[in-house]
Amino acid sequence: MNYSRARGRRAGKPDTRAKILEVAQRRFLAGGYQGVKLRSVAAEAGVDLALISYYFGSKRGLVGEALALSANPADVLDRAVAKGDPTTFPQRVLAGLLALWEDPASGASLRALVAGAAHDPALANRVKEMVERELIDKIAAQLGGTDARKRASMFCSQIAGLIVTRYILCLEPACSMTHDEIIRQYAPLLHLALRSTTANARRPAPNTLSGNTTGR
Incomplete structure (x- = not known):
């Protein structure tokens, strides 16, 4: 055979x-x-x-x-969606990503990927497609509503800004803040990004990630 x-x-x-x-x-x-x-x-x-x-x-x-092999942010998202209260979804995502970026093996992989994408537009496009498919689309599917993808994209943009500030540019104060401090500062911003501002958005399901379970 x-x-x-x-x-x-x-x-x-x-x-x-x-x-x-x-x-x-x-x-x-x-x-x-x-x-x-x-x-x-x-x-x-x-x-x-x-x-x-x-x-x-x-x-x-x-x-x-x-x-x-050593770094997959999509796994962090999957675990965050699967576990716990939807209203604490941003906190779980932040905790998972901070741990991933600060692990010696996975952090080195992610920094190398960012550096490689900066030198190769095609690789940058591959990373963009991965973020859209594995992160933005999955979050949007959980959110629901006519502006779900916009909210998911804003959520990921906020996290990307934190990652670049803390791990690529090493700007203060984000660079030296503890995990708890990062979560306290950024979780409210991420909650705001997940909330719908569209008047005609359909009422979210009870298990949405926006934390709004009343439809108001």
């Missing part, structure tokens, strides 16, 4: 894909996006260069998947 995934392409051993990802992640964190050379990744992983294109399509695809 032939399990080949594509004509003329060697599928490699079952662990080949994982090995390529492991090497790419390590090299990306050490040298950034520009420092990842596909030939060197293939050589270290002990695979043919063509297998990188076979599995990932491009350098961009490889880097995107490699970083996802």
Whole structure:
């Protein structure tokens, strides 16, 4: 029986894909996006260069998947939606993202991703698509209403501003605030972003993220 995934392409051993990802992640964190050379990744992983294109399509695809091994903000969102009172959703998102960015492994991955996107417009577009699909669209689906996507986008914009201020530019006072201080300062802003300002928005379901369960 032939399990080949594509004509003329060697599928490699079952662990080949994982090995390529492991090497790419390590090299990306050490040298950034520009420092990842596909030939060197293939050589270290002990695979043919063509297998990188076979599995990932491009350098961009490889880097995107490699970083996802240790950092996935969408997982934080999923856990925040699944747990607890909807009125404390912003607090749970903030707590999860702060922990993710300050974990040595995942934080390094996320900072490297931001740096790579700054140098590569195509990678930046990939990140934008991921944020829209995995964060904004999911929050909008939970919110409901005619302006749900606008509110979800404003929510994510507020968080993006915090991330850049605290972890990329290291601006004070956000850079040195404790987690509790960040949550106290930013949670009310995020609650406001989730509230509908559209008069004709449909009444939200009881389990919405806006904290408004009365429809008023």
